Amino acid sequence: MVSIVVEAVPVHSGAGKVASAVTSPVAARRRRSEWTRRYAGRLFYSDLLVVSITLVSGWLIAAPGFSSYVSWSGGPRLTYVAAIVIIAVLWLIGLDASDSRDRHIVGQGFVEYRRIVDATIAVFAVTVALAFFLGMDLSRTLVAIVFPLGLVLLLFSRWAWRQWLRRRQRSGAYVHRAVIIGDHAKVKHVARQIRRTPGSGYEIMGVITNGVPSEGVPEIEVLGDIAHAEAALDAASIDALIIAGADDLDPDTLRRLGYAVSDRDIQLIMAPALTDVAGPRLHATPVAGLPLVHVDFPRMEGYKRLLKRAFDLSASLVLVVLLSPVFLATAIAIRIDGKGPIFYHQERIGRGGRTFGMRKFRSMVANADDQLATLLDLQGKSDQPLFKVNDDPRITKVGKFLRKHSIDELPQLINVIRGEMSLVGPRPQRAAEVALYDDIAHRRLLVKPGMSGLWQVSGRSSLSWEETIRLDLYYVENWSLTQDIIILFRTVKAVVAPGASAH
Numbered sequence: 001m002v003s004i005v006v007e008a009v010p011v012h013s014g015a016g017k018v019a020s021a022v023t024s025p026v027a028a029r030r031r032r033s034e035w036t037r038r039y040a041g042r043l044f045y046s047d048l049l050v051v052s053i054t055l056v057s058g059w060l061i062a063a064p065g066f067s068s069y070v071s072w073s074g075g076p077r078l079t080y081v082a083a084i085v086i087i088a089v090l091w092l093i094g095l096d097a098s099d100s101r102d103r104h105i106v107g108q109g110f111v112e113y114r115r116i117v118d119a120t121i122a123v124f125a126v127t128v129a130l131a132f133f134l135g136m137d138l139s140r141t142l143v144a145i146v147f148p149l150g151l152v153l154l155l156f157s158r159w160a161w162r163q164w165l166r167r168r169q170r171s172g173a174y175v176h177r178a179v180i181i182g183d184h185a186k187v188k189h190v191a192r193q194i195r196r197t198p199g200s201g202y203e204i205m206g207v208i209t210n211g212v213p214s215e216g217v218p219e220i221e222v223l224g225d226i227a228h229a230e231a232a233l234d235a236a237s238i239d240a241l242i243i244a245g246a247d248d249l250d251p252d253t254l255r256r257l258g259y260a261v262s263d264r265d266i267q268l269i270m271a272p273a274l275t276d277v278a279g280p281r282l283h284a285t286p287v288a289g290l291p292l293v294h295v296d297f298p299r300m301e302g303y304k305r306l307l308k309r310a311f312d313l314s315a316s317l318v319l320v321v322l323l324s325p326v327f328l329a330t331a332i333a334i335r336i337d338g339k340g341p342i343f344y345h346q347e348r349i350g351r352g353g354r355t356f357g358m359r360k361f362r363s364m365v366a367n368a369d370d371q372l373a374t375l376l377d378l379q380g381k382s383d384q385p386l387f388k389v390n391d392d393p394r395i396t397k398v399g400k401f402l403r404k405h406s407i408d409e410l411p412q413l414i415n416v417i418r419g420e421m422s423l424v425g426p427r428p429q430r431a432a433e434v435a436l437y438d439d440i441a442h443r444r445l446l447v448k449p450g451m452s453g454l455w456q457v458s459g460r461s462s463l464s465w466e467e468t469i470r471l472d473l474y475y476v477e478n479w480s481l482t483q484d485i486i487i488l489f490r491t492v493k494a495v496v497a498p499g500a501s502a503h
Contacts, residue, residue, distance in 0.1 A: 035174045036103035036201075043101045043161060044092075050153045051091050055084045058146035062139055073135050083138065087127060091150070094119035107165050108201060113155055114482040120151045159489075175201055176267065179236055181208040181229060181257075182244030190244045190271050191220055202240065208232050210248065226253075230260045240267035307481060312423050316416040323410060330361050330407055337398040340366035343411060348428035351448045356420040358428055359411035363399025406495050412451045424484040425450025426472040444472050447479070457490040 059080060069077040078086075095101065098119040105111045124147040131138045168174040178194075180187040187207040194200050206221040208229050224232035226248045233241065241261050243249065249257070261268045286292070331342045344362040347355050395403065402408040415421040421428065428449035437444075455471040475483070 036106065039161075039165065039174070040101045040103045040106050043106060043158070044096075046157050046161065047092060047095055047101075047154065050157050051088050051150060054146050054150035054153055055088055058142050058149065059084055062141035062145050070136055070138050080139075087123070087146070090126065091120070091123045094123040095154075098122075107162055110478075110480060110483045110486060112158060113486055114480055116154050116158065117151065117482050120147060120154065123147075169201065172203070175203045176239045177205050177237065178202045178240040178242050178269075179206050179208060179223060179233070179238050180204060180242045180244050180271075181226060181246070182249065183246040184209055186244035186246065186271075187220075190242060202242075205236055205238055210246070229257060233260065233264060233266065238266060240269055242269045242271050244271050304479070308422065308479075308484070309419070311481060311484065312416050315423060316413045320413050320417070323413075326407065327410065330402065330410070333398050334362055334396075337396050338365075344408075347431065348449065349431055349434045349445065350420055350428060351445060353434070353445055355431070356415065356428075358421070359414055361402055361408040361411060362396075363402045363408045364394040364396060406491075409451055416451065420448070422448040422450045424452055424475075424487045426453055426475065427456065440473070441469050443476055444469070447476055452487060452491040454487060457487055457494050 069079055070083045071077045095116065098115040099105070100112060100115040100119055105115075124143070127138075127143060127147075130136065131143075165174055180190050182190075187209050191204050191207065194202050194204055204220060206223040208223050208226060210225045210227075223236055226246060241257075243254070243257075258268055334340075334342050341362055344360045344364075345357050346360070348358040350356045399408065412421055416423055425447050426444040426449055434445075453472065454475045455468045458471055
């Protein structure tokens, strides 16, 4: 579900006072939640602290002492303290210019993190370019340390703020109290999308839709019909009105509703009938007085595919070296646990429907595949695309631990190095499972399968097939390197502290 926030602009008279059309008793009721502005303000001081700590730490590690200067031909000499202050100011300006603290995007989604990455890369490029063209004697070690370190710390600080925000939202604070207006089917869709997404920042207080309450949305109070929307707004103490669309909401009705929302200082949000489309793919363009929304189609071609492959290859090579002791310890544990091969090889379907051999540490008895069909028939799951056996008796004692912490998946790093898989993507499935795909599910095969993915860090085995497909398609259609990095961080968290859904 995609929402577009429309700023409500109050009408003022020439003397700077609110016009009489707006100065009703209702207009004095200030309902708009200001927590997003306060939250964004706190992020500025957090960014200032992180950038300062990063630059000072980098200078203490790499730069010369206080008596050293940054100099260049024909220019004045700068102390390193002054140079650090200039870089800090540029960095903060870059974070602000990229709208990384925009109150409409902070606290949710991947856009906030992507803008931090873009701003940091831009400031790094400007710093290097200035040093090169001016011939500045700036410590290369300092530059090489502070920007990667600062990026990691900035991303971590924003993530920490989000955890703080989620805790407040679970207690009912720091949320927008919202009402949805529109047809039954549309308000139901929007309400379901918001309610099943933790941390959306919106609490649905009710809906405004035509018909008697019994024809409304289950588990959501119907506050009134569209014809009496203003009275329903007065009766409900809300911060936002979400317009899902209806035949009765013609342009004149929407204009009057917009005036009513502005008078009551409520946020006006339009929810187009677009599901799981990330913000960077949307572009609003005013044409003939109409706010037309353009939607870009995903294309993982050219430099995007090269960038993803370079990231996969370099990261997987580093992980293989770092995790080599874990590989050795796991192999020994499997050998001690019982007979059978250490590694397990199975044919899976990859990008474009191509078959490849996926590698895993063996976590089941040696003849596990021969028993699968019988177990699925006993549990009535042979016709489902996700072949999962509950309380699987084939799993060994060591295998239970390996699967719970996803250690059995580590040999797939070899598949990543070979180019058959990616670090992040939809999980590869067997040919029998792919045969059950419908046309929509086949879009999972547009990208390489991954060791981890969006649905693995969003519930793993507790998710239904429909929810799994929704998350995989969201990833396919909204890919970004920033999203991959965030998913990998969430994967580490899920591996270290697996929930009840990990098995």
